[in-house]
Amino acid sequence: MPDSALRLFFALPCPPALAAEVCAWRDRLAASGRPVRRDNLHVTLAFLGSQPANRLPALYELAARQSGEPFTLHFDRLERWRSGPLVLTCGEPPAALMVLAARLQAALAESGVTLDARPYRPHLTLMRDARPFTGVEPDFSLAVERFALYRSEQGPDGVRYACLRDWPLAPPAGA
Numbered sequence: 001m002p003d004s005a006l007r008l009f010f011a012l013p014c015p016p017a018l019a020a021e022v023c024a025w026r027d028r029l030a031a032s033g034r035p036v037r038r039d040n041l042h043v044t045l046a047f048l049g050s051q052p053a054n055r056l057p058a059l060y061e062l063a064a065r066q067s068g069e070p071f072t073l074h075f076d077r078l079e080r081w082r083s084g085p086l087v088l089t090c091g092e093p094p095a096a097l098m099v100l101a102a103r104l105q106a107a108l109a110e111s112g113v114t115l116d117a118r119p120y121r122p123h124l125t126l127m128r129d130a131r132p133f134t135g136v137e138p139d140f141s142l143a144v145e146r147f148a149l150y151r152s153e154q155g156p157d158g159v160r161y162a163c164l165r166d167w168p169l170a171p172p173a174g175a
Contacts, residue, residue, distance in 0.1 A: 010048070
């Protein structure tokens, strides 16, 4: 594998059936903006940015050491953030999600990966460059049993996210 740079992030995958349901709902909103591709829907845990390809084995090992309980993430809010994305968020993020994200981010920082300093806000991006849109209450649930490492790839038809590897959530050994 060449030592070229890869644009990477850890995330919770959005299963195809839920992604189709969310996109159909989003499309009925008639909101303006650039819709995110159905197969790109995910909930980011940690954005790593550009990383050398030869770092992948260490990232796989780091991820394999993570533990956490499976949980359900309930999206009950639609927000348009200041920088333009229209996102699904949750009023009360599950504790298991916040612990998983914090542990993963701490392990990455310890391994030398520079992460965004902003507080973690779980969300699922529906559109980019959206105009303000309010007055809708979503109701979607994502059953989370795995997390994954993704690569962002720019292609002729736009950005695609490719899952490089995924790991099951399981409680720590001896718990």
